[in-house]
Amino acid sequence: MAPKYQGNVSEFIIQGFSDSPALQLPLFVLFLIIYLFVIVGNVIIFSVIWFSSDLHTPMYKFLQNLSIIDISFTSNVLPALLHRLITQQNKISLFGCLTQLYFYMSLAGIEFFLLTAMSYDRYIAICDPLHYINRMSKKKFAWLISTLYSVGLIEPLGHVVLVSKLSYCNSHIIDHFFCDLIPLLKLSCSDTFNVEILTYVVGTLLAGNSFLLTLISYIYIISAILKIQSTHGRQKAFSTCASHLTCVIILYMTLICLYVKPTTSYSLDRDKFFSLLYSVLVPLLNPLIYTIKNKEFLIAFNKLRYRVISSIFPVKIIL
Template sequence: MTTTNETTVAEFILLGFTSVKHLKLLLFIMFLFIYIVTVSGNILIVAIVYGDAHLHTPMYFFLSNLSCLEILYTSNIIPKMLFNIMMENPTVPFTECIVQLYLFGSLGSTECFLLGVMAYDRYVAICKPLHYSILMATRRSILMSLCSWSTGFIATFGAIVLVSQLHFCGPNKIKHFFCDLQPVLKLSCKNAYTISTVSWILASTILIGSCLLILASYVRIILSMIRISSSKGRQKALSTCSAHITVVVIFYGAMISMYVSPNTGKNEESNKISSLLYTVVTPLMNPFIYTLRNQDVKQALHKAIIRTCKYN
């Protein structure tokens, strides 16, 4: 509730990269290039997966879901960041800030669940190949995908409602390049310890829980790979998992560092760098990670290029 001596904050100022104003044109060009490559690369993956019948398998279905998620994830952050870089006093309305925070949390949670499902898919494919068609049937794969998306958006809704009920009366400067939870909570006029604790428990449950699922899947995969007699068979099994492992290490390393480990000793600049890893770098790398070492995707892309050339 607003007291008579307090003014309710209607908008926040995103300080972002104001400490390096002399580099703002360079930052704008760099992030614009990254955004174009990220969106184009992930759209290309979706188009290839849905355009080639040989890729209509659970593994590539989940990959196309991940690409769609990365497009939304990066579009929630970078366009506004580009606008703010060129503004003298970059502001964001309170409601828009809450919406961005909700989408960020929901899409991040969904990515955790999707990565967990993808690890389970690889576990079934390598450890239970004879049961793969049953355990990962089309209907079941679609259900897993829907559960990942819906759970991601439902899980963070309660916490965002609590944040939206907080009172902000100044200062209104967020020391970040987007509306992240902790920088926003620091500006609350009242003690936000309860919401901070609830958010930490929620983030820890989602991140650690899905990470343990992935870890358990890969422990079983490694044990199965050890029992494979031929080196060619082991190499093939490893090649189907290496891309997923790379994404998991980068994404979870940065996210756990930011939202689960204690914030003691961390400054705003190091937090920004960590945030760039999962908001900008990971979505950019996904198209390259999943295509450069994937023969199926490269062959499908080659076929698509040949078909396009024929029609033209």
């Protein structure tokens, strides 16, 4: 059932990045290239892991799920932005805006939980390798994945319901490139205290605890790595979690700059920039960070590439 909207707004206007017609086409080309790179990069990661039996381990299965989230996350924002840039049709219905907000928040939450689960996986692999198979069995892995998806899909419902009850009578123009929570709160002429409290409570309980668990995991991981006597052993152990740690740092720093502040300190240009980093550049960088120095993945990628090329251009060997 569609929510009952209050106030006198049935649609919004997404302002985007620029009112200058001369910049619309260059921005369209830029974001189209970024979107294609995100899709291609993450599809390659998903496919290589899917078709390579050697990579059917929890670590790579987590990475496969991260690829799905990155594709979904970017697809929630960029196609609509590209459509607005090329057609100049900036209107979006309130229901469409709330739908985009819901998927943005749910996919962000799932990515938080997924990165936390990945840090737990690395913790077990490095700090307790003898019990890794038991502690990260197929059954426990499936339970972990289903739980983080369930929590991520349920968590934003409270925000969306509260936002749908607000009145929007100050302005119809969202000075952003998609429907985000803070711009909607800034437009409302209703009391947004309940939404802000819910945001801080959920942020503390879920995102805060996810960050804390990730931090604790890496404290134990780094401590265990430093105890390894051989230099080669330390380098090999650290290489298995360095890419994940890099993505965690980028993600949390971006979100802290975006949301860990009152709405009164909201800056349009600054928050657009950080939103762009989080929703576009992070999914673009993830495939590079996780694969560029991963020998196991590169070997599997080359094998799959050879199989694909051989199937397309079969070579007959004449004896």
